[in-house]
Amino acid sequence: MQYLPNILFAIALIAGIGFFAMNIRKLTRNIKLGKDINRTDNKSERWKNMIKIALGQSKMVRRPFSGFLHIIVYVGFIIINIEVLEIIIDGIFGTHRIFQGFLGDSFYGFLIGTFEVLAALVFIAVILFWTRRNVANIKRFLSREMKGWPKNDGNFILYFEMVLMSLFLVMNATDLAFQQAGVGNPISQFIAPLFDGFSPETLHTIERTAWWIHILGILVFLNYLYYSKHLHILLAFPNTFFANLKPKGQFNNLASVTNEVKLMMDPDADPYATPETGEEEVVPEKFGASEVTDLNWVQLLNAYTCTECGRCTSSCPANLTGKKLSPRKIMMDTRDRLEEVGRNIDANGGTFKDDGKQLLNDYISPEELWACTSCNACVEECPVNIDPLSIIMDMRRYLVMEESAAPQELNMMMTNIENNGAPWQYNQQDRLNWANEE
Structure with a gap:
């Protein structure tokens, strides 16, 4: 029985990390469903972008208030969780604050004191974030795609962070020996009086309970990431790199278009021949994209990285003028369809069984696609370099080249270019008449 807590801790740790690894494999599999694309060029520039944008949060602070709060939560949460290493060692070997003996009271106290200050700042920042999402009625959090799960997901993660920070401070406040040392408790010393009158045994029970819930909460949080928009905590780094x-x-x-043009210009090519490789018939490559598997793997990585912050949509001129387009929804729909395809593959022994649906029409409508002005405002605004425009353009290419489903105005323009060599409906002989006007 002496080692039962250590055994239970090891089981919880292995189960938590194992389930997380399983989901990461599934995530990687889904992203690899996309077409191959080479994004390994100019590595120095890519590393610079990753350090500056993902680590340095350079695009977040363009909106100072929310950017500053995000930095507090980001830095605080990451640094505080350095203590998880100590918790893991303590949990496996049955020690208590093992780093205190190695680092000395002064330095250890400085670290834990820093963690406590950051925990308090994170708690305050999270409350302000919750207020912005649920009370302030900020327009980008009220869009139609932010109803139901997306709204709840944003709140759940805030509740997670509130609870984890509170447990960390309660754990320190009820650690009698830690409080008596008076080093490293700049915040918890003000929480400790709430437990005055409790016996040492009761304080120890509270401290152990907070300790257990804290570490189990971190493991739950880790595995919740896969199902949440907060997967960007991990994916922002490769996303900015690629x-x-x-x-x-x-x-x-x-x-596919280039190859088709080359074939048309080859005098020796048989336009009616069916391309074959061995005994397998080669399916002609699709022009553009109508399904997630038509997109490249970087676009699918983009979809999983989306933070649903809405900066793209709030800057989209089409959306601002009342059009149906929301770049955020484009990314959310792509991710949702990709997840659906992944579940289909899992349910059918590793192969996809046609479900009669696709990204185009079932998730994203042509009306949304044609509302885009291709101005790149969404790409410029995204704090983690997501590119909704590339998905929109690939899907529009499919509509034009595979389904001949371009809007009438665009069809007229292309007809004029074909017939007149210009977008306007003028005879070629009259194209320079404007130069003669006085």
């Missing part, structure tokens, strides 16, 4: 480095507004050429 982000597109080309100038905004520079669109890529589709390899």
Whole structure:
């Protein structure tokens, strides 16, 4: 019985980390459903972006108030959880504040004191975030895609952080020996009087209970990330590293279109031949994207990284003028469909069984796609370099080149270019008449 707590702790730790690893494998599998794309060029610039944007939060602080609060929560939560290492060692070996003996009372007290101050700041910042989401009626948190689970998810994570910070401070406040030492308790010393009159045994029970709930809460939080928008805590780093480095507004050429044009220009090619490789018939590559598997893996990584902060949507001129388009919804829909495809694969022994649905129409409507002005405001505003525009453009390409479903105005323009060499409905001989006008 002496080692029962250590055994239970080890089981909880292995189960928590094991379940997290299983979900990470599933996440990686889903992202790899996307088409291959090379994003390994210019590594020095990519590392610079990751350090500056993901680690340094440089784009977050463009909106100073929320950016400052985010930095407090981000830095505080990460630094405070350094203590998790001590908790793990204590839990496995049955020790108590093992680092105190190695680091000395002064330095250990300084570390724990810093953690306590940060915990209090995180708690305050989280309350302000909760107020902004639920009381202040900020428009970007009231959009139609932020109803139900997305709204609840944002609140759940705030409640998680409140509870974890509170447990950390209560754990320190009820640690009698720690409080009597009077070093490293700048916040918990003011909480300790709430427990005056409790016996040492009761204080120890409260401290142990807070300790257990704290570490179990961290393991639950870790595994909750996969089901939450807060997966960006982990994915913001690779997402900023693999982000597109080309100038905004520079669109890529589709390899499928290039290959088709080359085939058309090849005098020896048989336009009616069916491409074959061995005995397997090669399915012609689709122009554009109508399903998540038509997108590249970086776009799918983008979808999982989306923080649902709404900065993209709040800066979108189409959305601001009442159009149906919301770049945030584009990313949320892509992630939701990708998750649905992943569950389909899991349920069918590792292969996808046609469910009669796709990203286009079932999740994202043509009306949303054609509302986009391709101005790149959403890409510029995203704090973790997500690119909703690339998904919109690929899906519009599909509508035009596979379904001939472009809006009438666009069809007229393309017809004019084909017939007149210009977007306007003028005869080619009259195109320069404007130069003769006085």
